[in-house]
Amino acid sequence: MTVMKAHFDGKVLIPDEPVKLPVNCALELHVQPLEKRIPASADGKPLLKLLKALEALPDNPDWPEDGAAQHDHYLYGLPKRQ
Numbered sequence: 001m002t003v004m005k006a007h008f009d010g011k012v013l014i015p016d017e018p019v020k021l022p023v024n025c026a027l028e029l030h031v032q033p034l035e036k037r038i039p040a041s042a043d044g045k046p047l048l049k050l051l052k053a054l055e056a057l058p059d060n061p062d063w064p065e066d067g068a069a070q071h072d073h074y075l076y077g078l079p080k081r082q
Contacts, residue, residue: 005034 005016044081064074
């Protein structure tokens with residue numbers, strides 16, 4: 001049995017990776033949806049994937065606005081920089 005990931009473009013199933021299957025051979029498919037995925041245009045772009053994942057997080061009013069500039073303070077407890 002071969003397990004492969006694919007996406008449906010509205011007409012046909014398209015494998016997400018190269019597959020080794022016999023040509024012109026009848027196959028039986030069992031289709032099971034995967035968890036929601038990042039669009040194919042983001043494949044191979046880790047920073048874009050991270051950005052999409054971060055956009056999905058809810059806003060938290062308790063998060064500091066200076067988190068990036070003062071990351072040593074929030075991560076390691078060091079005094080805030082001036």
